[in-house]
Amino acid sequence: MISENVKAILDKLPDHVTLAAAAKTRSVDEILEAIDAGVTVIGQNYVQEAVAVADAIKGKASLHFIGHLQRNKVKKTVEVCDLIETVDSLKLAEEINRRSAAVEKTMSILIEINSGREPQKFGIFPEALEELVKDIAKLEHVRIKGLMTMGPYTDDSETVRPYFKETATCFQTLKDNPISGVDMEILSMGMSGSYKTAIEEGANLIRIGTRLFGLR
Ligand SMILES: *Cc1c(COP(=O)(O)O)cnc(C)c1O
Secondary structure: OHHHHHHHHHHHOOOOOEEEEEOOOOOHHHHHHHHHOOOOEEEEOOHHHHHHHHHHHOOOOEEEEOOOOOHHHHHHHHHHOOEEEEEOOHHHHHHHHHHHHHOOOOEEEEEEEOOOOOOOOOOEOHHHHHHHHHHHHOOOOEEEEEEEEOOOOOOOHHHHHHHHHHHHHHHHHHHHOOOOOEEEEEEEOOOOOOHHHHHHOOOOEEEEOHHHHOOO
């Protein structure tokens, strides 16, 4: 089933869009089935789960961290992940920088935007983005590659469209006003229920769980 699901989505994706399989709670076998069917990016929310699959997928797919990252988990995350999508503070970026320097790595990151401005959610508010990007750009072992957002949780993908639109505007603004040491290449938005809308609004990385693996 996973293989069919992956192929059905990949078939319809525009060439410039990358599918990340959001793999929380899934087994290594399920993840490998998705990779065999064509998935090139695995997203993990929990450091233990990222560590558990890292060896099995090495050389087959890249590993993105897509959950909320606690500072005491940064060391492991830096060791096993290729991209951290959820950086939302200078303090977290500084810890990533410190741990990356220690293993002579430059860690690619996305800045997570709290596009819904929901107090209980992670991510930085759009109005604070530019200052954060400028501060993080100074860190030698961290490289900003783009932006990520979740948007408010809803069953209706039209409800979330304005939040994707605002995040895409932030992305474009940073692209149009380049900051040294920052690459605005990746715009990660959209999940099972909202990825089509996200692509319409400019996403080039989508994170899909349920539609590939079934209900959790
Ligand atoms: C689980 C998860 C997804 C995928 O959600 P689905 O609705 O299952 O497709 C995407 N992004 C993040 C950050 C997630 O935690």
